Amino acid sequence: MIDGGPMPRRVLVALLASAVMLSGCATDGGAKPKTAAAAPAKGPGAGKGYSHDPYPSTYKAYPGVPTLVTHVTIFDGEGGKIDNGSALFADGKIVEIGQNIAAPAGATTIDGTGKVLTPGIIDIHSHLGDYPSPGVQANSDGNEATGPVTADVWAEHSIWPQDPGFSRALVNGGVTSLQILPGSANLFGGRSVVIKNVYSRTEQGMKFPGAPYGLKMACGENPKRVYGSKGRQPSTRMGNIAVDRQTWARATEYKRKWDKYERDGGEPPARDIGMDTLRGVLAGEILVQNHCYRADEMAIVLDMAKEFGYHVGAFHHAVEAYKIGDLLKANGTCAAVWADWWGFKMESYDAISENLALLQKAGACGMIHSDDANGIQRLNQEVAKALAAGRRAGIDISDATAWTWLTYNPAKALGIAEKTGSLKPGKMADLVLWNGNPFSVYARPEKVWIDGALLYDANNPKLRPVSDFELGQPGSGDTK
Amino acid sequence: MKRLLLSTAALTIAALATPAAAQSVAITNAKLVIGDGSAPIERGTVIVRNGKVIAAGENVAVPSGIEVVDAGGRYVTPGIVAGFTRMGIVEVDGVDQTNDAGANGSPFHASIDVAAAINPHTSSIPLNRAEGVTRAIVAPENRGSIFAGLGAVIDLGADNSPVSTPRAFQFMEYGEGGASAAGGSRPAAMAQFRNALYQARAYAKSSGSYADQGKDALLTRADAAALEPVVSGRMPLLVHVERASDMLALIDLKREMPQLRFVFIGASEGWIVAKELAAAHIPVIASALNDLPQSFESLGATQSNVGRMKAAGVIVGIGTINDDEARQARLEKQYAGNLVALTRIPGATGMSWNAAFAAITSVPADAIGLGGEIGSLRPGRQGDVVIWSGDPLELDTAALAVYIDGVKQPLATRQAELLKRYIQPQEGALPKAYER
Numbered sequence: 001m002i003d004g005g006p007m008p009r010r011v012l013v014a015l016l017a018s019a020v021m022l023s024g025c026a027t028d029g030g031a032k033p034k035t036a037a038a039a040p041a042k043g044p045g046a047g048k049g050y051s052h053d054p055y056p057s058t059y060k061a062y063p064g065v066p067t068l069v070t071h072v073t074i075f076d077g078e079g080g081k082i083d084n085g086s087a088l089f090a091d092g093k094i095v096e097i098g099q100n101i102a103a104p105a106g107a108t109t110i111d112g113t114g115k116v117l118t119p120g121i122i123d124i125h126s127h128l129g130d131y132p133s134p135g136v137q138a139n140s141d142g143n144e145a146t147g148p149v150t151a152d153v154w155a156e157h158s159i160w161p162q163d164p165g166f167s168r169a170l171v172n173g174g175v176t177s178l179q180i181l182p183g184s185a186n187l188f189g190g191r192s193v194v195i196k197n198v199y200s201r202t203e204q205g206m207k208f209p210g211a212p213y214g215l216k217m218a219c220g221e222n223p224k225r226v227y228g229s230k231g232r233q234p235s236t237r238m239g240n241i242a243v244d245r246q247t248w249a250r251a252t253e254y255k256r257k258w259d260k261y262e263r264d265g266g267e268p269p270a271r272d273i274g275m276d277t278l279r280g281v282l283a284g285e286i287l288v289q290n291h292c293y294r295a296d297e298m299a300i301v302l303d304m305a306k307e308f309g310y311h312v313g314a315f316h317h318a319v320e321a322y323k324i325g326d327l328l329k330a331n332g333t334c335a336a337v338w339a340d341w342w343g344f345k346m347e348s349y350d351a352i353s354e355n356l357a358l359l360q361k362a363g364a365c366g367m368i369h370s371d372d373a374n375g376i377q378r379l380n381q382e383v384a385k386a387l388a389a390g391r392r393a394g395i396d397i398s399d400a401t402a403w404t405w406l407t408y409n410p411a412k413a414l415g416i417a418e419k420t421g422s423l424k425p426g427k428m429a430d431l432v433l434w435n436g437n438p439f440s441v442y443a444r445p446e447k448v449w450i451d452g453a454l455l456y457d458a459n460n461p462k463l464r465p466v467s468d469f470e471l472g473q474p475g476s477g478d479t480k
Numbered sequence: 481m482k483r484l485l486l487s488t489a490a491l492t493i494a495a496l497a498t499p500a501a502a503q504s505v506a507i508t509n510a511k512l513v514i515g516d517g518s519a520p521i522e523r524g525t526v527i528v529r530n531g532k533v534i535a536a537g538e539n540v541a542v543p544s545g546i547e548v549v550d551a552g553g554r555y556v557t558p559g560i561v562a563g564f565t566r567m568g569i570v571e572v573d574g575v576d577q578t579n580d581a582g583a584n585g586s587p588f589h590a591s592i593d594v595a596a597a598i599n600p601h602t603s604s605i606p607l608n609r610a611e612g613v614t615r616a617i618v619a620p621e622n623r624g625s626i627f628a629g630l631g632a633v634i635d636l637g638a639d640n641s642p643v644s645t646p647r648a649f650q651f652m653e654y655g656e657g658g659a660s661a662a663g664g665s666r667p668a669a670m671a672q673f674r675n676a677l678y679q680a681r682a683y684a685k686s687s688g689s690y691a692d693q694g695k696d697a698l699l700t701r702a703d704a705a706a707l708e709p710v711v712s713g714r715m716p717l718l719v720h721v722e723r724a725s726d727m728l729a730l731i732d733l734k735r736e737m738p739q740l741r742f743v744f745i746g747a748s749e750g751w752i753v754a755k756e757l758a759a760a761h762i763p764v765i766a767s768a769l770n771d772l773p774q775s776f777e778s779l780g781a782t783q784s785n786v787g788r789m790k791a792a793g794v795i796v797g798i799g800t801i802n803d804d805e806a807r808q809a810r811l812e813k814q815y816a817g818n819l820v821a822l823t824r825i826p827g828a829t830g831m832s833w834n835a836a837f838a839a840i841t842s843v844p845a846d847a848i849g850l851g852g853e854i855g856s857l858r859p860g861r862q863g864d865v866v867i868w869s870g871d872p873l874e875l876d877t878a879a880l881a882v883y884i885d886g887v888k889q890p891l892a893t894r895q896a897e898l899l900k901r902y903i904q905p906q907e908g909a910l911p912k913a914y915e916r
Contacts, residue, residue, distance in 0.1 A: 132780075133772040168771055172783075221574070233839035267532065323902050343807045345574040352895045355528055358902065381814060381875055386875035393899055435824060441817030441875050444825055458825055472750060473773065474724065480771040480828035 002327050006340075007331075009304035043265040052285070055156065057207035059196055061451030066090035068103045069433060072112025077119035077407035081400040087117055087278075089429035092452040097423050110447075116438055118403060119422050120176025120197075120430035120450065122410040123169070123376050124289070124336045125316050129180055129195075129203070130131045130155055132163030133373060143183035144190065148227050148234060149247050151215065152274035153190035154184045158201040161188055162467040165373040168480055170197050171456050171464060172377040174432035176446040177208060178413055181216040183293040185233065187243055189216035192289055194414050199465050212415040214313070215281050217292040219301055220347050242301060248308040251278035270392065287313035287415055293347035295320035302331050314413040316369060319351040325362025334365035334413045338375075339382040339389075356383070356405060357390020360397055367409040370476035379406055384439035392421050399439060430454075503531040503886035506542040507549045510556035513872075515841035515856035517834050524628055526556060528863030528886040532541035536857035539574070551867050551879070559614025559636075559864035561855045561883065562809030563716075563765040563844035564599060564745055564799025567616045568598040568605060568634055568642055570806035581806070582621030582628070582686040587808060591702035592629025592677070594620050600639065603894055604807040609636040610891040611810035611877035612872065614864035615644065615854050617799065619718065621652040626658040626669050627651075627676065630706060631718070632848060644862075645856070649716045649743070649848055650707065655726050655777050676701070677737065680707035685751065708754075713739030716848050718765070720745045720801060723777035724752035731760045743847050746770075746780035746801050754792035763847035764789060765799035768815035768839075786839070787829035797843030812840045817873035836873065862886075878900045 042051075043212040059073050067089055074082040074097060087094070130142035141158035143228050144150040151455035159180055168416050169175040183187030192214035195206040215233050219240055229233025254275040261268050280286035288305070292298050292315045311332070315321065318335035319342065328335055337359075342351030359366030368383050387402045411421025420428040421430060429452035436443035448456040457463040461477075470476050505528050512524025514536060526536040529546065569579035598618065608616075615635050622628035633645040653661060658669035676699050683690045683704035683871045691701045694886055699707070709715035721727055721744050731753075734740050742762045744750065748770045750757060757764060766786050773779040789796045798812055799805075816839060822830025831839065845855025854862050863886035870877040882889040901915045908915070 094559050133774050134776055135774055164773055172771070308552065323905055325905050341804070341808075343572060344804070346572055349572060350898055350900050352902075358899075358905070373774075374769065375769070377769075378814075378818070383820075384875040385814075387876075391876075392878060393486075393903065439875065441814055441873060442821045442824070444821055463829060470773065474749065475782055478780075478782045479784060479825060480782050 019299060021334070043262045046259075046262050049262045049268060050276070052280070055154075055204055055207075057209045058202065058204045059198070059200070059207055059209055061092045061196070062453035062455070063427070064090075064092060064449065064452030065452060066104055066107040067110065067449070067452070068101060068107045069110045069112045069117055070101075072433070073116045074423065075116065075118045075400050075403040076424065077403050079398075079401050079404055080183070081398070087431070089431070089449070089452050091431055094423055094425050094427050094429050096425055110433065112433060115436065115446065116434040116443075117423070118174075118432050118434065118438065119407040119420070120432055120448065121174050121379050121406045122421055123175050123178040123370050124314065124367060124381060124410040124413055126169075126178045126180055126372045126376055127162065127183065127371070128165040128169065128178065128184070128376070129159035129163045130374060131148060131373075132160045133165055133361075137178045141372055143185040145183075145185040145226055148187045148223055148232070148243055149274065150182070150186050150190050150275045151188040151247070152272075152407075153182060155180045155190055155216070156192065156193035156195075156203050156207065157204070158182075159193075159195075160204055161200055161206060162469045164467045165376070166199060166472050167371070167465045167467060170448055171480065172444065173379060174434070174438075174448055175376055175379070176430040176432070176448065176450050177414075177416070179214060179289070179410075181214065181289060184216070184218035184222045185222045187240055188247060188274070188278075189218060191286070192418060194214050196450055198455065199467065208416060210416075210419065212285060212287055213277070213280065214287045214289040214414070215277055216289050216291070219297045220291070220293050220344055222291070237297065241304065244304060245307070246301050247278070248304070251275055251282060252308060255279040278452070281310050282308070284311070287413070289314055289316055289413075291316045293317050293319045293345075295323040298324060299327060302327065302333065314365075317348075317371070319348045319355070321364070321366070322352060322355045322358035325359050325364045328359070328363040329362055332365075334367060334409060335359055336367050336369035336410070336413065338371075339368065339386040353386060353389035354393045354395070356386040357395040357397060359392060360390070360401065361395050365409055365412065367405045367413065369410075380434075380438040384441075387439065394462060402439070421429075491647045502888075503863065504529045504546045505549060505863070505865075505883060505886060505888070506546045507551050507556050507867065508542065510551040510867070511553060511809050512536060512857070513555060513557040513837060514858060515558035515838055516858060517838040517842070519834055519889075520555070523553075524556070526865060528858050528865060528883065530883040531863050531887075533857050533859055533861050535859055536745050545587070549867070554880070555868040555870065555872055557612075557866055557868065557872055558841045558856050558861070559866050559884065560612050560840050561844045562608070562613050562616035562800065562812060562813055563797045563840070563847070564801045564805060565616045565618055565654050565809050566621070566724060566806040567608065567636075567809060568593055568600065568602050568618055569620070570604075571599075571602050573606075573806055582623040584623050586623070588629075588700060589622070589625035589703055590627035590629060590650060591700065592620050594618055595632045595643050598600070598632060598634055598642045600637070600642040605636050605642070606638070606890075606893045607807070607895060608810045609638070609882055609884075609889055610879060610893050611869065612813070612866040612882060613809050614866070614882065614884050615845070616809055617648070617848060619649075622653045622657065622661050624661060626653050626661050627703065627707070628653065632656075633848070633854070635862075636889075638885065638890050644854070645714070645850060648850070649718050650710045651718045651745075652720070654719050654730065655723055656775060657720060662664065666726070672698070676703070676707055677711055680704050680711045684708045684711065710740070711737075713741055716741040716743050718743045718848070722746050722748045722775070724749040724780065727753050728756060728779065731756055731762065734760055734762070741849075744800060748781040748785060750794065750796070751782065751788035752780055754789045754794055757789065758793035760803060761818035763795040763797070763843075765797050765844055765847055767801060767803065768798045768812070769818055783818070783822055784829040787822060787831050790831060790835060791829060795843060795847060797839045797847055799844060805893050811872050814875060816840050817875070820873065833873065
């Protein structure tokens, strides 16, 4: 996130005022007026016309202890594997990953024999908090379905930090970071946010520090069904694209005006909260996360992105991505997919379980995602199914490579790959120790650390978070 | 093999155009799972003759004239019995014309009968068959009444007769779903339920005079007739219910009307009233892994639900109500595997492998009274057998061979054809459309 604040208004006014007064004081040819009137008024500076981070993250890592895990199978998330290895982390960061590491004085040592250590899983597509449990109307805040273009809303402003779903994702799923997006009722759904899977009293307290924002877009059946049934545009796929293009054209104009103002000064243009987000996309600060199922529609979106000079970061769901792996690779666009969810709509009819494997084969960037409060609890299992399907089709992918689908690739698509998503020295200590092979249905997380703090321990009932909502309810505090 | 096409007997048995000989197979050298909760038998043999299991176990002699298949030590099990689905009555959920699960504008409710609407060529059927699902409990969806109608049990065979037991059960919604259908409250649902039972009994006493009741009959004659076997106890009544107190209310009703054969579906809070469920002998076809308070009727949801109910003596199998039930019954193997995983988590209650496998085979069959016909390799059951590449509950295992009624099934799917076409996405000498 670019940290720019607006220039204090009084200073700006003073500058303008002084220029005017000085220019009015020009006298005879003798003395040259010492004035700024000859030079154009300065603007506030690039990115400084308004705050780009008005709801800043207040997340702070919780305390941890230096920890050494030994004799453990390690998948580093980037395609590397170490058998019988060691991992050391301290002060919230990975220190060293290797074969034999000496325990520093005072470190907690964990024997990982028979266990597996991986980066924490990153789910790039979740509506936890926005469509929380219980799924009652009063808390269903994921789709501002009052118009097809709601680039102005921010998914984080709908997050209910007390959603019990976060704890399930942590404890059963080993998920340490996730992106919360608006739903897909709208063409422009709004801004998404990356959060750490750490409970907080406020949504700002969960926000991943330094993560870029995303823009949720949607193509296909959902927007045209939602608005078509109200007799509004869009009601067809061509209507979808027409509204998209018109909106980008407006955004281009908005960007031009604000860029000029920030560079040259003058009257600031009118502020449009939705256009702020689109301007961010055009400037390359905000990443496009585009719900889209069909191959042909993804191809159209890729051309639209070229038309307006932006990049599609990732297609989500992308059920037909396997038909265009070559196109996705050529455009540097990722695909976040399911293992085997299919058939509920026409656009999901051609889903095949080999989707991820075919993307890998094509050299394209693929990853798993859940879009579901239950699915997020077993993304490792979903990848196991996808991997097995690929192998049966003759696509030979190692377990270590498959771990990129769960960790490093989503981190890249979210712009946080330098901070997390793999076990490399200096990165955030977001790790899961599994009680067995995480690609087996019989394995579960045993311990989960986020920024080096132990936030779940299967053997310690006190290290299992319980949201406010669940206190005092039937089964409160249960192993869920 | 000569086909007996000219035999009138073969022609009148509409279900089977396959000669009897093709319904027989002996599978030897198997890691044999009977499906009744007992441990696998190393080096077992199962014999299917004329569509039925005649023997399964160790040291079973293979009769002559039957094709023998050597399983090479692999797992051989009964096919999966999907405990609660809408398979065969829905093609694409979002496309109304292909979705026969429920009817918004029908005056009929309990008498709605899915049997004639089951399409064996629904794309979910070959897909699930290829993953070892051989039978499915298929239920309608309720609209405008707590009663959804008459469900069926189907086989997933590649033939034109999917229904193996039509009108196998009545399905109804209680809880939030029933309340909403009955006008907006649980008491309204209970009133509708009691009234329906009363009127079904009245119908049974005097069917001729039933139609004359006019507006006093809140139930059509057809619906009353459909409910008569439920009232008399001849037909199981599957009830979707999640909340503990709702289950207790139904158990109370059963005390009043002991002949009602309840089967509870979903039952996320079943663990809270497990003792009562066991004492009332009410079988449960539960959602396996619900662990979220998705609604106020499942606040106590936990993955330990099924394990806790089983430990208390409840007959509990697995079904997939409201969980892509038209298409994804195949996931039951993964769900069962997850229940086994729980046995290694402190504080959780899971199930053993043997019990978990029974929960997706014999137990759902037993729950609806069909355990004598399907769901296990006990003698006399239909010859639904699967040879697996590995542990059937493990994520990387595939079904290598699937037999239904002793007939070896094709495992081709539409998805496999798509894979074949797109294993190389770029066009060759001709457009992709020419690649088959």
